[in-house]
Amino acid sequence: MLRYTVRRLLQLVLVLFVLSILLFVWLRNLPGGTVTAILGDRATPEKRAELESVLGLDQPIFVQYFKFLGRALTGDFGQSTGVAPGTDALQVFLTRFGATVELAFGAIVLALLLGIPLGYWAARRKGGVLDSGLIVVSLVGIAVPVFFLAFLLKYVFAVRMGLLPPSGRQTPNIDATRVTGLFVLDGLLTREWDASWDAVKHLILPWIALATIPFAVIFRITRASVLEVQGEDFVRTAEAKGLTTSTIRSRHILRNAMLPVITVTGLQTGALLVGAVLTETVFAYPGIGEALAVGFTKKDYPVIQVVVIASAAAFVIINTVVDLLYAVVDPRIRTR
Template identity: 65%
Template sequence: MLRFIIRRLIQMVGVVIVLSALVFAWLKVLPGGTVGALLGERATPERRAAMEKALGLDQPIYVQYWEFVKRAVRGEFGASTSVQPGTDAMDVFLTRFPATIELAVCALVIAVLLGVPLGYLAARRRASWFDNVSIVSSLVGIAVPVFFLAFMLQYVFAVKLHWLPVSGRQDPDVNGTRVTGFFILDGLLTREFDASWNAIKHLILPSIALATIPFAVVFRITRASVLEVLDEDYVRTAESKGLTNRVIRGRHVLRNALLPVVTTIGLQTGGLLVGAVLTERVFSWGGLGDALALAFTRRDYAVLQVCILMATVTFVVVNLLVDIAYAVIDPRVRTR
């Protein structure tokens, strides 16, 4: 198991290096470039030349990339020019990262808690009314755009029914103590349970909107995987031996059917970070998605760098954890 983890760690480092090179190259071809974003309307030829020399942009490309990597390892990306002017870009990331993680984790929990059991039940009741309704619901979940569903949920449950808040992470009059940046957890740690409950109410609508596509994907993969396992010879052999349904479901069906599901859940985690851009904008969530949208619009390259690179590292780490979970479920994976 240790050799398997070391092998995956080496692969993870390689992926991060390649992606850092792609981010560096991408930033080089963006309109205006870093110098144009920093100088703005003051970007005269003389000022541009001076700024390029100060930033080392007059050096050979491989020297620039090496300096870029060293600054990234140290967490030095420069100051934000427009998202939070004057604030260090890494501080912008660290401030907004908990908001996105809180939203993504809640959406993933909803998708898994609904998608796996419903997918299993739909497979066990193949061609029944429950199976047909579930399939149609999952198709709707994939087809409806996230931003449209977010607006609909916001309009119905917040504007018309007044059951839930319209936007934000907490009401402005809730002065909760900040410890970790995760509002729900902070309220629990400081015993400010009213602040936690207020944060939960704000989290419901955006997490439901963000969870629709992951739920649909997890449901369909679970259903297809269970159907495939149910047709295997070892399941029929277990039934012929007179084993109880509980033993067959737990030992033979679910354990083997979960392998592709675990992989799908890991991949959907990255998708949640992408989908969070639209969801956070609709609900004024104030996370990484909102920061990325603002940084793209206002050419804040320092924030773009840190958000893209750290999102990449997060995605790679999640996939490492998925690989480890996969190896725990199926020991044969460790030898591949």
């Protein structure tokens, strides 16, 4: 198990190193570039040359990269030029990361709470009316664009019915104590129940919009996996031995069927963390997705760099943890 863990951690470092190179080269080849983004209409040839010298952009690309890497390892990604001008780019990410964690965590929990039971239930009643209905629902969940569903939910439940807030993370004038940066958790820790509930109300619609695709994926994977496992020889052997139905379902069918579900859950969680741009933009939710969208619009390269690298790190770490959990559940993985 130790060797497997070390191997996965080394792969994590290699992935982040390669990503940093690709991101660095790509950003420096975008139209306009960093100098144009900073100077704007004041970009005379003299000022461009002066700023390029100050930023080190007149040096060879590999020299620029290793200087960037050295600063990045100390947490210095430069200052924001568009999302929060003058603010440290890493601080912009840290300020917004908690919001995206709350959004992604709630969405994946919702997807799991619905996807696994419904997938198992549909597999046990294969071919039935409700099984077919759930398959159709899952297909719709995958096919409908997230931004369209987000706009629809916002229009119906926030604008037309006024049941839930249309945007933001929490009511601006609410008296709330900040502890962890996770507003729902902060309210629970400080027993400020109104603040916690207010944060939840702001999250309900984004949770639903963001959970549709992972729910559909988890449902279909669970259903297919249960159908496959319940036809295996070891299940029939357990039935022949006279084990109770509940024991067979929990220990033999469900446990083995969960192996691919664990993998896809890790992938979906990582994807939610780095791919909530549309949902956060529609609901004006101040997470890293919205920061990334604004960063591209305003050519805020320091923020883009830290958000992409940190988000990729979170994605890779989550999937590494999932791989380790997979190895715990299925010891055969460790020898591969």
